[in-house]
Amino acid sequence: MAKPSDLVQGTLDLLILRTIAPDPMHGWAIAKRIQQISQEVLQVQQGSLYPALHRLEQQGWIRAKWAESETGRQAKFYSLTAAGKKQLEEETANWNRLSAAIDLVIAGA
Amino acid sequence: MRALEKIRMRLQMLLHRGRESDRLNTELEFHIEQQIAENKGAGMNAEEARQAALRTFGNPVALGEQARESWSWNGLDALARDIRIGTRTLLRSPGFAVTAILVMALGIGANVALFTLVRSVLLRPLPFFGANQLVGVFEAQSDGSVHDNIVAGGSFAVWQQHARSFSNLAITQPMTYNLAGAGDQLPEVVKAQAASWTIFPLLGVQPARGRFFAAADDRPGANATVVMTWGLWKRRFAGDPTIVGKNVRIDDKSYTVVGILPSWFTWPDPRVELWTPLYHERSPALMQMFEAHNFEVVGRLKPAVTIQQASAELNALQRQIRREHPDGPVNDAVNLRSLVDAETYDVKTGLYALLGATGCLLLIACLNIANLLVARSASRSKEAAIRTALGGTRLRLIREQVVESTLLAVAGGLLGLLIASGILQWLIHMREDIPRVDAIHMDGVVILFAMAAILGCGLLAGLIPAMSSRDARVLTALQESSRSYSGGRGRARLRQLLLALEVGLTVVLLVGAGLLLRSYSALRAADLGFAQRNILTMEVNLPKTSYSTGDRRLAFDEQLLSRVRALPGVQAAGLTTVIPGEGYGRNDVFTIREHPPLPRGQVLSSLTRFVDPGYFGAMQIPLIEGRSFEPGDRLDRAQVVEVNQELVREYFANEDPIGRHIEADMVFPGEALRVVGVVGNTRDEITHDPFPAIYYPMLSGDQRGVALVMRSFHDPSSIALSAQKAIASLDPQLPVSNVLTMEQILGQSSLDARFDATLLLAFAVLSLLLAMVGLFGALSFMVAQRTTEIGVRIALGARREQIMRQMLRDGLKPALWGLVIGLGTSVGVTRLIASLLFGTKPLDPAIFALVSMTLLLVAAVACALPAWRASRLDPMQALRAE
Numbered sequence: 001m002a003k004p005s006d007l008v009q010g011t012l013d014l015l016i017l018r019t020i021a022p023d024p025m026h027g028w029a030i031a032k033r034i035q036q037i038s039q040e041v042l043q044v045q046q047g048s049l050y051p052a053l054h055r056l057e058q059q060g061w062i063r064a065k066w067a068e069s070e071t072g073r074q075a076k077f078y079s080l081t082a083a084g085k086k087q088l089e090e091e092t093a094n095w096n097r098l099s100a101a102i103d104l105v106i107a108g109a
Numbered sequence: 110m111r112a113l114e115k116i117r118m119r120l121q122m123l124l125h126r127g128r129e130s131d132r133l134n135t136e137l138e139f140h141i142e143q144q145i146a147e148n149k150g151a152g153m154n155a156e157e158a159r160q161a162a163l164r165t166f167g168n169p170v171a172l173g174e175q176a177r178e179s180w181s182w183n184g185l186d187a188l189a190r191d192i193r194i195g196t197r198t199l200l201r202s203p204g205f206a207v208t209a210i211l212v213m214a215l216g217i218g219a220n221v222a223l224f225t226l227v228r229s230v231l232l233r234p235l236p237f238f239g240a241n242q243l244v245g246v247f248e249a250q251s252d253g254s255v256h257d258n259i260v261a262g263g264s265f266a267v268w269q270q271h272a273r274s275f276s277n278l279a280i281t282q283p284m285t286y287n288l289a290g291a292g293d294q295l296p297e298v299v300k301a302q303a304a305s306w307t308i309f310p311l312l313g314v315q316p317a318r319g320r321f322f323a324a325a326d327d328r329p330g331a332n333a334t335v336v337m338t339w340g341l342w343k344r345r346f347a348g349d350p351t352i353v354g355k356n357v358r359i360d361d362k363s364y365t366v367v368g369i370l371p372s373w374f375t376w377p378d379p380r381v382e383l384w385t386p387l388y389h390e391r392s393p394a395l396m397q398m399f400e401a402h403n404f405e406v407v408g409r410l411k412p413a414v415t416i417q418q419a420s421a422e423l424n425a426l427q428r429q430i431r432r433e434h435p436d437g438p439v440n441d442a443v444n445l446r447s448l449v450d451a452e453t454y455d456v457k458t459g460l461y462a463l464l465g466a467t468g469c470l471l472l473i474a475c476l477n478i479a480n481l482l483v484a485r486s487a488s489r490s491k492e493a494a495i496r497t498a499l500g501g502t503r504l505r506l507i508r509e510q511v512v513e514s515t516l517l518a519v520a521g522g523l524l525g526l527l528i529a530s531g532i533l534q535w536l537i538h539m540r541e542d543i544p545r546v547d548a549i550h551m552d553g554v555v556i557l558f559a560m561a562a563i564l565g566c567g568l569l570a571g572l573i574p575a576m577s578s579r580d581a582r583v584l585t586a587l588q589e590s591s592r593s594y595s596g597g598r599g600r601a602r603l604r605q606l607l608l609a610l611e612v613g614l615t616v617v618l619l620v621g622a623g624l625l626l627r628s629y630s631a632l633r634a635a636d637l638g639f640a641q642r643n644i645l646t647m648e649v650n651l652p653k654t655s656y657s658t659g660d661r662r663l664a665f666d667e668q669l670l671s672r673v674r675a676l677p678g679v680q681a682a683g684l685t686t687v688i689p690g691e692g693y694g695r696n697d698v699f700t701i702r703e704h705p706p707l708p709r710g711q712v713l714s715s716l717t718r719f720v721d722p723g724y725f726g727a728m729q730i731p732l733i734e735g736r737s738f739e740p741g742d743r744l745d746r747a748q749v750v751e752v753n754q755e756l757v758r759e760y761f762a763n764e765d766p767i768g769r770h771i772e773a774d775m776v777f778p779g780e781a782l783r784v785v786g787v788v789g790n791t792r793d794e795i796t797h798d799p800f801p802a803i804y805y806p807m808l809s810g811d812q813r814g815v816a817l818v819m820r821s822f823h824d825p826s827s828i829a830l831s832a833q834k835a836i837a838s839l840d841p842q843l844p845v846s847n848v849l850t851m852e853q854i855l856g857q858s859s860l861d862a863r864f865d866a867t868l869l870l871a872f873a874v875l876s877l878l879l880a881m882v883g884l885f886g887a888l889s890f891m892v893a894q895r896t897t898e899i900g901v902r903i904a905l906g907a908r909r910e911q912i913m914r915q916m917l918r919d920g921l922k923p924a925l926w927g928l929v930i931g932l933g934t935s936v937g938v939t940r941l942i943a944s945l946l947f948g949t950k951p952l953d954p955a956i957f958a959l960v961s962m963t964l965l966l967v968a969a970v971a972c973a974l975p976a977w978r979a980s981r982l983d984p985m986q987a988l989r990a991e
Contacts, residue, residue: 027136028143046140046166047175054133055179058122060114066132069139071146076136083111 012044012052014095017061017080017088024079026069027053053078061087122181133176137169188512195513205485206517209478212879213521213566216474218528219467219872221551221559225533227464228558229549231453236373236548238313239409244416245451246278246406246423248440256444257454260406262396264430264440268406271426274419275408279308282404284390286383287650287844288345289358298650298846299341301383303390309336311409312376319353319368326367327386329393334386335364339372341382359383361652361842377452379547399430400437400698401775407448420445438698438712452544459865462942466621466872469614471562473876475569476611477883482514482574483604484890510575515567522563529559540864573607604887608923609930611883615876616931616964617938622873623956624939624946625866631948632859638791638799639689640729643680644818644851645825646688649836649843651813659744659810665839666807666815670721672835673819678828682819683724684807687716689791690854693800694718699773701760702781715756716793716802717776719812725751725788727820735767735786738806747809748777751786756801776805795859796947825850865945877967880927884971888920892979899979900987913980920972921965928964932957 019025019033030053031044056062061084069075080088122129141162148158166172177183199206234240248264249256265280272278281304290296306322314321317339326334335357337346346352356363364385375381387404388396395401410419423443431441446454486493493506530551537549656662666684673682687694698712707713722738724730733754742749750771757766770781782805790799805811817836821828833845892899899912939951949956 026139028140047172050133050137050140050172050176051179054176058115058118058179058181060111060118063114071143073139073142074135075139076132081111081114083114 011095012048013056013061014088014091015042015044016049016052016056016078017084017091020062020078021080021085021088024065024067024077026075026077028075030078056084060084119181126182126186129180130177133173134169137166137173137176141166141169191509191512192516194509195516198513199516202485205481208882209481209517210521210524212474212477213518214524214528215875216467216471217518217522217525217559217562217566218532220464220471220562221525221529221555222532222536223460223464223467224558225529225551225555226536226543226549227460228555230543230545231449231457231460233449233548235376235449237376240449241447242410242412243312243448244408244410244419244445245448246408247444247446247451248402248427249442249444250440251424251428251442255440257446257451258440259402260404261399261402261439262391262404263399264427265404265406266397267426267430268423272408272419272422274411274414274422276411277307277311278406278408279311280305280387280404280406281308281377282387282391283381284383284385285650285846286359286385287361287652287842288383289361289842291358294345296842296844297345298648298844299382300380301385302377302381303385303387305387308384308407311407314371314374316368317371318350319366321368322384322386327388329389331386331389333359333362333364333389334367335359336368336370336384337366338370338374338382338384340375340379342369359385360650361654375547378544399434399439402438408445416445416447435709436712438714456543456861458942458944459861462621462945463865463868466618466869469618470872470876471566473611473614473879475566476607476614477879478514478517478566478570479573480604480607480611480883481886482510482570483607484886486510486574487890487894507572507575511568511571514571514574515564518563518567518570521566522559526559573603601891605923605926608880608883608887609926611876611880612924612927612964612968613930613934615873615880616928616960617935618869618873618876619960619963620931620935620939620956621942622866622869623960624942624949624951624953625862625869627949627953627956628945628947629859629862629866632795632862635792635795635948637690637795637855638730638789640727640820641851641855643821643823643825644728645821645829645832645848646816646818646851646854647829647832647836647848648688648814648816648846650846651815651843653813655840655842656813661810662813663744663808663810666721666810668839669815669817669836670723672839673817673832674723676828676831676835678821678823678831680820680822681723681727682817683727684719684721685724685728685816685818686719686807686812686814687793688816688818688854689728689793690795690851691793693793696800697773697775699771699776699803702770702772713760714801715752716800717773717805718802719805719807719809720751721807724807724818727818728791729820730791731789733787733789735784737786737788738804738808740808742806743808744810747806748780748782749785749806750782751788751804752784753788753790753799753802753804755790755799756803757787759801771803773803777809777811795855796862862945862947877964880964881967881971884920884924884968885975887923888916888972888975889978891919892916892975895979896982896987899982900984903982904984904988909980912982913976916976916979917969917972920976921968924964924968924972928961931964932961 015034016030019030019037025033027049031046031049034042034044053062057064057078060081062078063081063084064076064078066074067077144162144166145155145158148161149155153161163169177186180186235243237243246260246268247256248258248260260280262280265278269278281302284301284303285298286301288297288299306324306327309316309321316336319336321336322334325331342348342352352366353368354365356365358364370384395403408419410416420443423445427443428441431439450457496506497503533549533551537546540546651662651665656665670682670684673679693716695717696714697717698714700707700713720738722740722742725732725737735751738749738751752766752771761769766784766787769784771784772781788804791802792799807815817832819825819828819832829848833848836843836845903909903912935957936952943951
């Protein structure tokens, strides 16, 4: 199995914001979801996930709420704030521009 | 929106930090549980699932730490932790903590008090609108021989008319008035200020009641008007609101009260209680003269005019005045000072010297604590090395050290603030003579200063030891401290440097204190030329109306003398116009009839005083030559004078003054006064050499201001009451003022010197004590560190004297270096206090020698005990202790 790619700082923020955009989610689910959707290519390290979540929360992009999880335990569910939605749009646009540019360079060289 | 969200988060993190911590743990546990559940789902048993989950998850504590680092206020968290650790460390050695806190408290307290004093008195602007545009104007000589001279009325008139630099100018003169008693009130002498009507608009003051003077009040023919201070109005007139417009009797004349000053107005000093219009009070002739210097001048600069521009303009005017009046004592220049500077000129050097001394004291205190901390960090170097080896960062260790010393500084500082407020109370009580003493209080800036001092001390005392521990040599430290051989060499050198600095500062303080003390004792021992024991003085001011003629004044003088001399307990009594020791008083120019005319522009000047025939005897001023005044030298037959030896020396070189004639047009216009005797010199300002003086006969009846001096057999204050009664029996309306013994008068004039010397000595002794403790501590520590080494050496046959000598040498080395540093610095620094010295030079070799000896002695005593202890070590025990 290939070594999972290290997520660039900032990219993780984008992934988290995108993942919780439709529904509020707790940390475990966010990690699982990213892994699933990326077909196991992106593995989020817990060591970076929780600091990132807390940082995003401190910055006001996401908001946390305690609620009962599917297993019946109290868990912390993260959801986007209005500012977070705007931030997600901006970062998505940035990412698209960047990856398109990289594609061009790779294809052209 | 997002800003609000952030603020909400910040508040939550600040207020519910504990809850958030719990929640973080719950969150991470939840994650692990999910992982365990998943692992179980994959077929592991419970224990395996748990192990695997923890493995993938990593260290939950470290993870929690990482998440927490993203929280706001994280620094605060770390600080709280360090403070906890610091407090615990300090509590473990309460002796050290208490000593350090006390030392800091003294240092910070003394500094805050002195800073408050300097700021309130010297730095804070006067409480007037646009106070930085207010200047004091003085006359001066362009050759520098005279400056800060009081101003002549004629010069002021010219300035006021022509100067363009000022939006306003005012002229004032201190006065005293007899305020008549009404009903059962006694008459009273009040200090007052006569001023041109422009003074209050210039200062920008509004009356609390009524109005201030108008130009029409400030003329010779106007109705007499007076403005009183809030204090006098409350005290003497019970705050009666109808007083405005009423008349009060002042100097036996009727004055209309036109206004009351606001309660905050205490300029130029709180003892001034009445204001009168100057041009109404003084004769028009006096106000036009260029020779008679009587007045103080205040100006308000126009916006954008600098003090230099104004000075240049006035200097040009004054030069012109001198060209037009080449004769007589007319100055040819001016000097300007900002008003605050002008008022505090006399006390400035003393206060700055004291502030410098307290600064030194604080520095010494810091160095001392730094030194103790270096010692402690040396004994804890093993701990530091182990922590470094385990991954503790250097920054972390430094931070802990600094937090620890800052804790000491904060505790010391809080205590210091209490001490400072105590010191200030005492200062205000002790030194009522300091200008603006009423303005002294702690304000925001002082608190800021205190905080800066606290932080500065904490940082200084913490950083020095922290920097001295180098983590690069972990291994060395671990090896070195595995045997109690000695503290690291670098550290030992650092401590010696600190001690040397401490000793050096102490030496500077000691030298300064020594010089001031010597000045003070020289001042006390100075031969003043008049009797000081058992002398009582009091002053009366005969009102112009009821004592309008020379006959009446003479009658009063003679009756007063005969009644006072008849009192039991009075040995001798006399009258004068200026009490010796109270300052120069009046001076005038004169010419000697028998001498050729002086070149243009040159004048002879002398002090002017009037005395009765009994005065010289009462004050025990010796008659050197000729005769004293006689009762026959009275009224029209009073054309005789006495001169002092200094006048003879200066103006009658190689010539017998007896029989010569003095012409002093300012005193007795158009008369030639025969010199009949020469009397001894008196020192009227004790810090200055005697000045030429001419004594005129009091029995001429010329003077209304009279000072009575009495010499008693015993305690002079015992005759005060009966003498006052004698005056009241002559004229019950006459208030008596300044009832003082000569000791009190001289005490007042040497107060500055004694005060500065005593305080500086206290600081010096304190720092000597600190230096002694520092030396003692350093050497004791060194001996303790080297116990094994010393034990080995004794066991190998080293003689005990040898050990003792070497220890003494190690301990005294920093003291010697400090002495050299201190003496060198003193040579530079003492020149700054030269103006405070009397009868001694800044480089007084005796003081320097005495200080050096004292310091060496104290250092030797401090080092003796630890050195002796080292030489008494039992080698067996020393080696076993390992």
